[in-house]
Amino acid sequence: MAALEDEFTLSALALGTGPDGLLGVEPSDKTDHFLVTDRSRTVVLYKVSDQKPLGSWSVKQGQIITCPAVCNFQTGEHIVVHDNKVLRIWNNEDVNLDKVFKATLSAEVHKIHSIQGTEPLVLFRGGAVRGLEALLAEPQQKIETVISDGEVIKWTKFFMVFRHPALVFITEKDGNHFAYVQMFNSQNLSKYSLFLGQEEKSVTLNFTAYVDRKFISLMSLSSDGCVYETLIPIYPSDTEKNQRLVRSLLLKAAVSGITRNSVTLTALDQDHIAVLGPPLSSAKECLSIWNIKFQTLQTSKELPQGTSGQLWFYGENLFMLHGKCLTVVPYKCGVSSLAGALGKLKHTQDPGTQKPHFVNWEMSQGCGLGSPNSEQSRILRRKKTEASLQPEVPASEQLLSTVKNGSEKYIEVELRKFLAKWTPDFHTIGDIITGLLGRCKAEPSFYPRNCLMQLIQTHVLSYSLCPGLMDTALERKDVQMLQLCLQQFPDIPETVTCACLKMFLSIGDDSLQGMSINVESVFYYSNTEQDEKMKEQPEILQNGFNPEENNCSNCKQDLNEKPQDSTEETALCPVIPKRAALLNGILHSAYSETFLLPHLKDIPAQDITLFLQYLYFLYLKCSENAAMTLPGIRPPTLSQIMDWICLILDANFTVVLMIPEAKRLLINLYKFVKSQISVYSELNKIEVSFRELQKLNQEKNNRGLYSIEVLELF
């Protein structure tokens, strides 16, 4: 559940706030430190948890700050623009802004964006974007104009999308809005016009955005009080320049129909947005947290002294001007669920230890872009050429593009390199494998078997992460791959398990011979090596009356006969070791009976018999030793074997009854089970005797009604 905690004031504001509020609040390089820029001349660095300013810098009288100060996370320096064109870069230790590094640019800056993991970007009024390093290398370089005349940038946001920086900015011209998405890995600028839909009268007031996996979800607050969502694709599918995007209603009447300026919204995470503005019922301003998934109001807080209509959200804190004070409202959010949204979820967590439950997967984790340290950067700053300024294409991205069009061999080599270099996280592996499988589908000749095997062996994959993989392997009868998948994936659906079983049973011995299959779970390899070539014997059918068939009463006799009998019949494994290894994989797999049973019915009768024979064989082998285990590495356990015998019999009861091949097998199985039962009943009797003995032992300790004992007191 999302919750707002008690607010606190950062400063009773010596900041020169105009009626328009602050210029901006931006995070600094240390957690909990924030740069606050006011509308006139001052930048203040606050430590939020201590509620105190750590430093304050002002530009000279007559100069005016035009864009909020940001922190260059790579160097730890602060950057600010005053008088539209003058860039200042300074350190915490610097006192006078007049004496710090200065660069005068050739065009007016709209805003500088800086986020963790990448260099700051400078967005010019004309829509052009430059990396800071490139700009500083040649401050007077010519800045082109991207947007048309009369178009004004209204809102901007800088993201990391799969470790690639992406800048989104919204412009307005004659009441129409346009979205520009600048991807820096591809230097690709896409323009979209935002289509309002039916509600033509309403005016879009404010925007916020959140990056989903494939889309940038742009949320806009409209003057009719509703929140709309527009999805902007991250990777534009076609290169057509001006695409139209239609917005959809996300949240109705989040704030009252307003024309005033003091409404805004901010995306908190994929499910929650914060809306600042008067709610429908009252005229007082309110900070409300909405769950957009369930469209419920999670919490709200009245702000009676009014706000400037600005809201910033970083980490766990919401910043706003409340009255004249810069106010921080800590925001915590649990995993949102229906139960939580309906208030049915128990609030078990200690509020003190609660952490936000979303993780910024897009956040760089020290690899990928790789941030050069500040010293280097500073030296490099002026030397770098424009060519090298483009963010490096990360290895995974490179690999992905290789996957798209490289040859099988080349991909394999690249993949090996990549895996050797990076510890794989499941996003990248997932992307790579999806790419590979996609290509497999598209090009029937393309089947990068080794790559897939390598990827599976990274242990990060699961069935749900690459649903196509096992299907592809099934299509191509790649039993080796299937064996590996069965071993590695924890979440294989029963359909697929059953399909695998079907294939393992039906695939010809000849085709198995050629494959390299891990047979470590098959212990009797050497015993049966010589039999490998032996063809599966056709079942010997006994004609007519079988005296053993219904001699239920002669169990004792059976018991005596059985050992020789069974060894004779089943010393030979009914399947070749490779097949046995595959089947063992099936026996080990997790399943739920209800889901498995219907699929087992589809297996042909011949295969069922074979499988039963194999299970019977394993069962006999198991019973050979007292511990009821099979030798070998990861052999099937007795209970697995028993469960599968039951499953197979349950699913195909009539079939096995009908087919003559199974008859003898069933009789043998029955006899064996029967003899086992009689053994166990004998064991039962012994157990009772032992229990009595144990009881007697205990009674001895219980001492009876009277005894004389020795006691020594210490």
Next chain:
Amino acid sequence: MGEFKVHRVRFFNYVPPGIRCVAYNNQSNRLAVSRTDGTVEIYNLSANYFQEKFFPGHESRSTEALCWAEGQRLFSAGLNGEILEYDLQALDIKYSMDAFGGPIWSMIASPSGSHLLVGCEDGSVKLFQITPDKIQFERNFDRQKSSAIQKMIVDRQYMGVSKRKCIVWGVAFLSDGTVISVDSAGKVQFWDSASGTLVKSHLIANADVQSIAVADQEDSFVVGTAEGTVFHFQLVSVTSNSTEKQWVRTKPFQHHTHDVRTVAHSPTALISGGTDTHLVIRPLMEKVEVKNYDAALRKITFPHRRLVSCSKKRQLLLFQFAHHLELWRLGSTVATGKNGDILPLSKNADHLLHLKTKGPENIICSSISPCGSWLAYSTASRVFLYRLNYEHDNISLQRISKMPAFLRSALQILFSEDSTKLFVASNQGSLHIIRLLEGSFKHLHTFQPQSGTVEAMCLLAVSPDGNWLAASGNSAGVHVYNVKHLKLHCTVPAYNFPVTALAIAPNTNNLVIAHSDQQVFEYSIPEKQYTEWSRNVQKQGFHHLWLQRDTPITHISFHPKRPTHILLHDAYMFCIIDKSLPLPNDKTVLYNPLPPTNESDVFRRRTAHAFKISKIYKPLLFMDLLDERTLVAVERPLDDIIAQLPPPIKKKKFGT
């Protein structure tokens, strides 16, 4: 410290009777408990839950209802159709009065305490006025068609809330007009008495809900079920700051294995009792202000008085049951062994005698003389004295008839060490001394109670030299009489907590007194003052673990050869206090069951303290020294008691 041969006796086949009723008195913080054999016990909840008084049972008197009225007067009613009032001073039955309505199933006092109301078998409800020294029939309420009336909490209104074929086992009438009923269908139901409508119903058990008790504030009540579960219901606000309140089932407790026949609600605790014979006092943690020992769960199973006496000379044990006595001779062994060894018996214990009482009354007290040739016991109306003759293995019993008329009933009987005198504490507060002669007796003297007091003496102790007799009642101090000069010698200053055990040490004639708050005092009779050791103990204080024990010391004895040793025991431990050793402080380990093997002598000497405790024998009903190297311990394992109870309601458990 010493090595002993311990006769570990488990053949005392004592089963406490089940609990039928409990009644809590808020004024005196006392709890009256009636058992299925008609015994009524009074527990002083302020005095560490000590069972300070008891009224012996009677075969024909099955107590079905128990209540306090008019302050601290205790009444009971039962299936013999009589209402009884108990004399809490003289520990006697004041009077009994027939209600003339057949067996009485329920009784309740009016809230003011001025009237008693009984529900009779014939369906009538009878109102009695409580006069200062009796009760007086006032009126009879109309006979109802259904004959079973269970309980009425407030007079003049009868709520017919029976449903289907189920039995309403109890009702409670709250001052806001809510009636709460508990019934055999396992339901607790709330009714509106004005409209007669069901307001709410809680199904809490698969078996009968048999009892209900409401707190005085009417903000909480407790019910007990036949499954042994006790449920606590509380009136709580619907939301945190609304005035609207509702009854909510808050806590279930499972401290019983059998039917919870009765419950009571003290301001700070839920009290329950039933067929499994345990009296359970479960403190409500939210009501307990200080986290002291009162905040602990209490389970009282055994009486806080001795049921066993012992003849040291002949190694006999006399066991007291409700209606008979058993005399056993201990076995013997010639073997020796080391700590923990069980020695082979050369002779097993013998059951010598099974003496049944005549009449329906329960035995109050019993005693066997140290020499083993005299045996005495008392019921509520008679004292019996027997002479035992031993001829080889045969034993013959001779009843001494013609006991003097004043020996009507004894609360405590004690033989002198040389078995020549018999001391009898009668329930009128007087102490009789009787000289025993071969086959006859002679009344020597009677110490009359202090003028004006009628408090019964329940504990007696005589000095081994026979010169001193100490007697203690419930509240006043311990009186010490000079037996030679037949006069009161001194009175030990009264202490806040009742005495649980008394004994006079040989030679020194120091009187050792144990109180229910676990304090132990030593008082020198000749010097008429507390001994130096006792003063030291009081100065330093007992170890906190000693004070936290929850059963009283029921017996004190002395080592014949080691004058510094005091032996005492409660139900869960037995202790030898060596007065020559330093007292333990709160930092030392009070109970160390392991022999100090590895430590040096220095260390051992440094850590050794006066309290040598053994917890091997439990529950311990009796322990005494037979001679300087032999102890006898009478245990009564709970499992053996449970085995003799009726089977509990079988609950379906998964997998069974």
